[in-house]
Amino acid sequence: MMFLQRIFAIIIKEIRQLGRDRLTFGMIIGIPLMQIILFGYAINTDVRHLNAGIVDLADTYASRKLAAAVQATQVVDFVVTANSVEGLIDRMRKGDIKVGMVVPADFDRRLADPSRAAAQLLIDGSDTSIANIAAQLRDMRFDVRSVNGAQSAGLFEVRNYYNPERRSVVQIVPALIGVILNLTMVLFTSVAVVRERERGNLEMLITTPIRNIELMIGKITPYVVIGLIQVSIILAVGILLFNIPVVGSMLDLYAASLVFIAATLSLGLAIYTWAKTQFQAMQLTFFTYLPSILLSGFMFPFDGMPPFAQWLGKLLPLTHFVEMIRGIVLRGATFSDLGPSTLALLIFFAVMMTVAVLRFRKRLD
Amino acid sequence: MSNDYAIVASGLTRRFGNNVAVNKVNLRIPRAKIYGFLGPNGSGKSTAIRMLCGLLTPSEGEVSVLGLSVPRDAEKLRHRIGYMTQKFSLYDDLSVLENLEFIARIFGLDRRRRKTRIGENLAKYRLAGFAGQRAGTLSGGQKQRLALAAVTLHGPELLLLDEPTSAVDPQSRRDFWDGLFELADQGTTILVSTHFMDEAERCHELAILDKGVLVAAGVPGDLSDNIDAIVLDIETQQPRRSRNTLEQAGFVRAVTQLGNRLHAMVDPGLDEPVGRLQGMLDDAGLVAQVQVTPASLEDVFVAATGFRNGAGG
C-alpha cells in the first residue's frame, strides 16, 4: 500500500503545481484550440461554384441528367463544354476551369455495372482545397443508377491532377487529435520532469524512498486526464465548427485516445531521461514530432510512401493512432476492429516505460 | 566497529574528469554527535556528502553508512537518513503545509502519524504561521527551517546537512544550532558542512577539507591544542608593515590580520618565539606587543590549509 501512497503523493503534487502554472495551463487549452482552428480553417473547403468544364461523349438521357445533377449541387458551374478530353485538359492548364467532368461514350453501360466508375472527374489539385470536392461529388447519389447495386466503385472515378494527395477537413480533423496530443503530451511530460531537475527538486526527491516506477506513474497520470480534456476540446470544435461526423462510438474514440495518450506520455518520459535541460527536452520533442507528422499518414497517404518510410512510420505511435481514429470517426470501426494498432501502441508504451524506468537513476552521475 | 560509528569511509575519492573533488578521504563519524565538514567553497564538502548518501558513485574507496555499504545498499538507507541539499530543493510553488504533506506521504507515514509529525514540526520550527504560504515566498531563514522540518519528518537516525546556514542571518543560525543539539541529544547523528569557523567550533568533531583533501580531523579543542605551531598574538598600530616584516623570517609560517592585531604562527621548535618576534619588530622601528595565545579554530584552519598550499615556496 505504501507504493500507492507514494504514487498518490506525486499525483497530488503534480496537479497542484499544474493548477498554479498559468503558462502550462494555458497551453493545455490554448494549443489544441489554436491548432484545430488554424488547421481547420486553412483547409476548410466548403467549396461552391467552381468553374468547371464538361465533355459528354455519351450524350444520352442519363448523361445529361448527370450533368444537371452535378450542376444542381452548386459545387461546380459548367462554364466550358469541350469536344475532347484533351481539350478539357487544355482549358484546365490555362486555368479557365478547376474541375473537368468526362462522361465516357459507354456511360450507360458503366452505370449499370456497380464495380466500375461511371464517369471521370479531373481535378486541378494544385489548389488543395479543390481536391476535396472530389470526395463530395464521388459520394453523390445519382438515382439513374441501378438502385440495388452496391456502389462500391463510386459514381465517379476521380483523377487528381498536379497534386496526388487528397485532403479534406473530414480526414484531417480526426487525425489532428493525434497530432496535437502527440505534441502536447510529449512536451508536457518531458518538460515537467526536466524542470524538476533544473530547479534542484530532483536531488531531494531521489534521496526519498520513491521508486522509479512510482515516480513515472505518478508523473504521467495527471496528464492522462489532461490528454482526454484535449481530445474533448478538439472533438467539440471539430463537430461544432467543422461538422465532422463521428460515425463510430464515442466510447471507442476515447478508448483509442487513452491508449495513444499512454504511448505519447511514455515517450515523453523516455525523452526526459536523455534531456538535461528544458530546452533539450523541447528539441528532442520536436525531433520526434516532425517525422510523426510526415510519416504517420496525417499529411501524405501512408500506402503511397516507400517501404522504408512506411517501416519507419510504423514505429511511431501517431501512425497507428491516425489509422485508428480515422477508422472510428469516418468508417465507424469499433475499438475491437483495431486490434493490431492497439497492440502496437501498447507495445510502444511498454517499451518506452521500460526504457524510462531502466534509464532513470536515483543518482546524480 | 560500525556500531560505534554512523559513517566509516576509507580512501573516499571522486574525480570529475581531471579534477579530483574528493581525494582519499578517511572518515569515522560517531553516532549521536554533530560532525562538521569545514572548508572553503570548492573544497569537496558537497561532493563528499553526496557520496555518503549514495547520490554520487565514488571513483575509489569504501563507504559504510549505518552499517550498510554505499552506494550498493543506498536504497535501504532511504528511510533511515535525511539529506538536506545545499540549495533549497522543496517546491517553491507548493505551500509550507503541502510540501510537508508531500514529504510525509513519500516517506510512507500513515495519516495519523502525518498529522502529528507535521503538527510537531510546524510548531518546533516556528512555521505554523506560514503553513499556507508558498515556499518560494519565504525568507532564507524560514526556508531553511522548512527544509529542516521536512528532512526530520520521518525521524531519521542520520542527518546530512549541506551548508544549511549559508543563506541565513546570525540569529536564525543560533536557533538552528539549538535545534541540531536537541536532535543530537535525542540520538540523531548529524553531519553538517559549513564554511563558518564559529559554526565549526560548535561541532563535537570536525574534519577540515581543503581542495578535496582531509587536512585535519578531531575535536575542535584538541585540534587547537595539538596545532603544529606556536601562535603569537601581536597588537600593533602598523599591522600591514608589521606583517610584511614578520613574513621575511623563514620560521614564520603564516600571518593573519584581525583588525589591529596579527596572529603569527611559527615553527613549534623555535626558542624564545616571543623575544625573537618582538626583536624583529623593534628593529624595524614598529610599535608592537607580542604574546603567546591559544590557537583558535581559524589558526588551525590556516595551519592545516595554508602550510600545505605554501609548501612550494
Ligand SMILES: Nc1ncnc2c1ncn2[C@@H]1O[C@H](COP(=O)(O)OP(=O)(O)O)[C@@H](O)[C@H]1O
Ligand atoms: N557535477 C560536477 N561535475 C564536475 N565538477 C564538479 C561537480 N560537482 C562538483 N565539482 C567540482 O568538484 C569540486 C568540489 O565541489 P563541491 O563538492 O561542490 O565543493 P563545496 O561543496 O565544498 O563547495 C569543485 O572544484 C567543483 O567544481
Ligand SMILES: [Mg+2]
Ligand atoms: Mg557545496
